[in-house]
Amino acid sequence: MTWIxxxxxxxxxxxxxxPMTLLxxxxxxxxxxxxLYGLPFRFGAELSGASLIRxxxxxxxxxxxxxxxxxxxxxxxxxxSLFEGAPVGETVAHYTFRYADGGAETVPxxxxxxxxxxxxxxxxxxxxxxxxxxxxxxxxDAQHRLMHRTCGRYDAAGARFVDIDDPQARTPYVLPYRFYLWPWRNPRPGHRVAAIEIASAGPAVLIGAVTLSRLEEDPFGRTGARELVFSLAGGxxxxxxxxxxxxxxxxxxxxxxxCASRSNPPGWGGATVAHRGYAKVAATPSARVTLSVGGTVQAAFTWSDLLSQGRIVTDDGTSWHLPDAGRAWIKGSVVDDVTGEPLACxxxxxxxxxIPFAPYGHHAHINSDGNTWNLDIGGDxxxxxxxxxxxxxEFxxxxxxxxxxxxxxxxxDHTPLRTEVTIRPGQRTLELRLKxxxxxxxxxxVAGDTHVHFVSTLGAELEARGEGVRVTNLLMSQWGHLYTNTEDFTGNPHTSADGTTHVxxxxxxxxxxxxxxxxLGLRAPIRPWCTGGAEEADLGGELETTLAHWADECHAQGGTVVLAHFPVPNGExxxxxxxxxxxxxxxxxxxxxNIxxxxxxxxxxxxxxxVGGTDKMSSEVPIGLIRTYARVPDPATMDYWDWCAAVRSGDTVITSGPHLRLSVDGAAPGAVLTGTAERTMGVVAEFRSIFPVDRLEIVVNGSVTESRRWESPVSAGSLSLDLTLDESSWVAARCYGPGEDVARHADVWERPIMAHTSPVYLAAGDVxxxxxEAVLEQMLRLIDGVEQHIGDRARTTWPGPVDHRHGSPDHDHFLREPLTEARHAILRRLPR
Structure with a gap:
């Protein structure tokens, strides 16, 4: 056999x-x-004939x-025998290495x-x-191998999180190996080995293959992985x-x-370099490293060449280099720059x-930079x-x-930090301060998010604290036969140990x-969570109830009802x-x-x-990226129920960044001022923002009445006017990130940076x-559409006798009843 x-x-x-069938x-x-491990071994060629040494x-x-x-x-x-109680460490054989010069080494x-x-x-x-x-x-004799990065069986999805195909995790159990590869270091490498004598000390020894190495390197390597950076010449x-x-x-x-790509402000996203990448490599000096694209090898080199030179360029033009391999295990802290208190972030x-480095227990690349829909990725x-x-x-x-x-x-609420630190040999600690x-x-x-999915209760708490969100509404729901967060429901809020954060x-x-x-704020589940068939409920499922009935049950528990991602789906x-x-x-x-x-x-x-909520369904959206600020009587003692009551009061601001305030004659959003006809009222809108803002507007009855635009975006601004109206009206304020298309976040939906208040209502008289009329007529047409959908298209006929959850013998009447109520309410408001 030749040397390889x-x-x-x-x-x-x-x-x-x-025979090999002994195995x-x-x-x-x-x-x-x-x-095996890139090393050549020669085993017997047959299963039943003589193919191994016993x-x-x-x-x-x-x-x-x-x-x-x-x-x-x-x-x-x-x-x-080991699995039947034989002692560990007992000598079971002697291998004697006989040299051509007559010497020998015997190894137990x-x-x-x-x-x-x-x-x-x-x-x-x-x-x-x-x-x-x-x-x-x-x-x-089985080497770890990467699983296919994007494809594979559904039942192997979990294994992809550890990168490797694990035969022991399969059902039924698959034997992953038959032999053990033991490397013996020759203490006399300059002396020719003539033969090896194998002697059993009791149990039968099976030898499948023997391989020699004339290199000093440990055949299986003892050095841990290090980062290998490469830059493609093309692609x-x-x-x-x-x-x-x-x-x-x-x-x-x-x-x-x-590194040149950064958000404004920092800490809110960034891009990657398309042609440059890295992998963590653990290799012996003689290892062959190859670059393949679509399974075709584009470049190759020997690891020892890169170790000795530090940087090489392969024939395809790809450059490779090894950054400094030194590192330190750091215990770090993040504190408030004013109080010195630890700060979640x-x-x-x-x-x-x-090359990204994540604190231990976290990911440098969430889900390998792929889609994270319906995945709770541990606090990242x-x-x-x-x-x-x-x-x-701390981290x-x-x-x-x-x-x-x-x-x-x-x-x-804190100024994001981007800084460069130097980690020195021997360093053990690092303190970061946020202002x-x-x-x-x-x-x-007080900030809250009305709409979060898929994360766990404790995961939501940590993430919310890291985003300055004190109230998170984690919502169970159904996607076909997938039911999410069932185990998180208790009927009571979970409150953090310091009493400040509620999930x-x-x-x-x-x-x-x-x-x-x-x-929101349910004490008991309201079932079913979804109905009417795919894609929300079961495929082919029937329409069992309506949003109005769900709302009534929620209010009966003292809960709070919010129409999700208004106004769509635009039915009820x-x-x-x-x-x-x-x-x-x-x-x-x-x-x-929508607006x-x-x-x-x-x-x-x-x-x-x-109200504002993220509808977070992936790790590509942080809790509170768009949030509701609701004014409570006392933030220091506020509980979950206080926040819900504040939402119902109407004094809210939604924002994806700027802190926006509005007052009309000193009244806040949600307030109703009476007797305002022909009265001059002072309107003030102001903002402060860690994100640049270039436009602030006051909206009256849907039209921009006053606006201010800054040539260079600013972090704070205000706008005021004296307003005189002769009819009942509403007033709101809004502001935006810079640009005609509005600056956007780097979340998966690229949401605009903006803020909008709820209105202040001005009654010309006492009410x-x-x-x-056009809006009311449109509302009637929407109600007609829902009613016809229920009567002519929805699955409302069961294949057999049914006893409905609602208990009414007339299911059709049960579904239509809220629509009839709504129609009458609108007709009463239309001119006779």
Whole structure:
């Protein structure tokens, strides 16, 4: 046999004396020439014929006749005595290495040190007996390999989170290996080894293959992984690009952080460099590293060449280099710059080369930079292509020696941090300080998110604290036969240990046609969560109830009803508004259509509180990215129920960044001022924002009455006017990030940076009354549409007798009843 980059497999054909079928569950993939850990081994070619060496009573001699630094044995014990109580460390064989000069080295081979029993298919055992009992000084003949990055069986989805295909996790159990590879270091590498004598000390020894190494390197490597940075001459780093190491391991290839790309302010996202990437590589010096694109090899080099030179360029033009390998385990803290108290926030670190480092327990790349829909990824969030870790004022983990870029952010109330620190050899600690920017609670406004999915209660608490959100509404719901957050429902808010942060599990009840409705502050579940068939409820499912009935049940419990992502799905919204069943309408992203619909209902005389929620369904959206500030009597003692009451009062501001305030003659949003006809009132709007803002507007009855625009975006601004009206009217304020298209966040939906207040209502007389006949007529048409959908299209006929949850014998009447009520309410407001 020839040497292959320093290794040569011995031909044991003359020594084979036993069939491969002595091994359990063996197949042809275990025969013939094989590369294990990138090293050549030659096994027998047949299963039933003589294909391995069995050493029992009489010793066996294997000819070698070569100089070598290492001898690698693929061996195992035939008998499973270890699993029947045989002592660990007992000598089970002696291997004697005889040199051509007459010298010899005899090595004891011990149970579970250098060798172990060949695995067996243990029947009716909950845990395979070989698992966790492999030899201390050997490795199995099965190497870890990366799973396919984007494809695979559904039942292997969990395994992809650990990167490797794990045969022991399969059902039924699959034997992952048959032999153990034990490397013996030759103490006399300059002397030719003539032969190896194998003698059993009791149990039968099975030798599958023997390989020699004439290199000094440890054949399986002892050095941990380090970052390998590469820059493509053409194309971009994506899922088709792979770095492969034959004698070692390599992670998936990831794009590096674009150090020049940063959000304004910092801490709110960033891009990657398309043509540059990195992988973490652990390799022996003789390893061959290849770059493949779509499975085709584009470049290759030897790891030792890069180790010696530090930087190389392969024939395809790809450049490769190794950053400084030094690192320190850092215990870090984040504190408020004024109080010195620990501060929950989110953190991101990266090197000047763009390699991200995450605090321990967190992800450098959430879900490999892929979609995170319906995944609760342990307290992390990704904005753009920058992953942040939520920490509770402290963190630990590896940071590289040298320059490290730090980003830290905590919602909209602290000035985000971007700075460069230097980690020095011997350093153990790092303190980061965040400066307070604005305290909305000083004038009573407390932040909450009305719409969060998929995260756990404690995960929501940590994330909310890291974003300065004190109230999170975690909503159960249904997607076909997927039911989410069932285990989080208790009927009571979860409150953080310091009493400041509240997470309550409520529901988002949904139908594809009638709409979605958030039921907050529930004491008991209101079922069904979804109805009317796909895509919300079961495929082919019937229409069991309406949003109006869900709202009534919620109010009966003292809960708060919010129409989700107003006004769509735009079915039952008009009926709910006409009957006063809503405590708020929710904006999850500012859009001209959505806000235009809100204005139309306000112009028709309906008083509607505006609330903000993220509809977070992935780790690409932080809790509170769009949030509700509701004014409570005392933020210091506020509980969850106080916040819900504040929402119902109407004194709210929704924002995706700016802190916006509005007063009309000193009255806040939600207030109704009477006797305002022909009276001059002072209107004041002002904002402060960590995000640049260039436009502030005062809106009266849907039209911009006064506005101010700054040529250069600012972090604070105000606008005032004297307003005289002769009719009942509503007044609101809004502001925007810069640009005609409005500056946008780096979340998955790229939401605009803006803020909008709920209205102040001005009654010309003693009662606030407005109307818009065209809007009321449109509301009637929407109600007609829902009614016809129920009567002519929805599945409302069951294939057999049914006893409905609502208990009414007339299901059709039950569904239509709220619509009839709404129609009558609208008709009463129309001119006779």
């Amino acid at each position: 980059r320093g290794y040569r497999a011995l031909d044991l054909t003359a020594s084979w004396n036993a 359990d569950d063996v197949d042809v993939s275990f025969t013939g020439s094989r590369l 050493v029992a009573g009489q010793s066996e001699v294997i000819p070698v006749d070569a100089e070598c630094h290492w001898v690698l044995f693929a061996h195992a014990l035939e008998e499973p 081979v011990r149970q579970r040190f250098e060798i172990g029993p060949t695995p067996r298919l243990w029947q009716r055992r909950p845990i395979p007996l070989d698992w966790g009992q492999t030899p201390f000084l050997a490795v199995p 971009s780093v994506d899922e088709d690009v792979a770095v492969v190491v034959d004698r070692g391991t390599a992670t998936y290839a990831y794009r590096t952080v674009d 989110r953190l991101h670190f990266h090197t000047p080369e763009g 969030v990704r904005l753009g292509q920058r992953t942040y870790a939520y920490v509770d004022g 630990e983990g590896w940071l590289p020696h040298g320059r490290v870029v730090v980003e830290a952010a905590r919602g909209f 307070p920017f604005f305290d909305p609670e000083a004038d009573g406004y 309550h599990t409520g529901q988002e009840n949904r139908t594809a046609m009638l709409g979605h409705i958030n039921l 919204a008009a009926a709910l508004i006409a009957t006063g069943r809503l405590d708020g309408v929710e904006m999850i992203a500012y859009d001209e259509y 235009g619909q809100y204005y139309r209902y306000l112009n028709a005389g309906y008083r509607l509180t505006l 606030y009354e407005r109307t818009d």
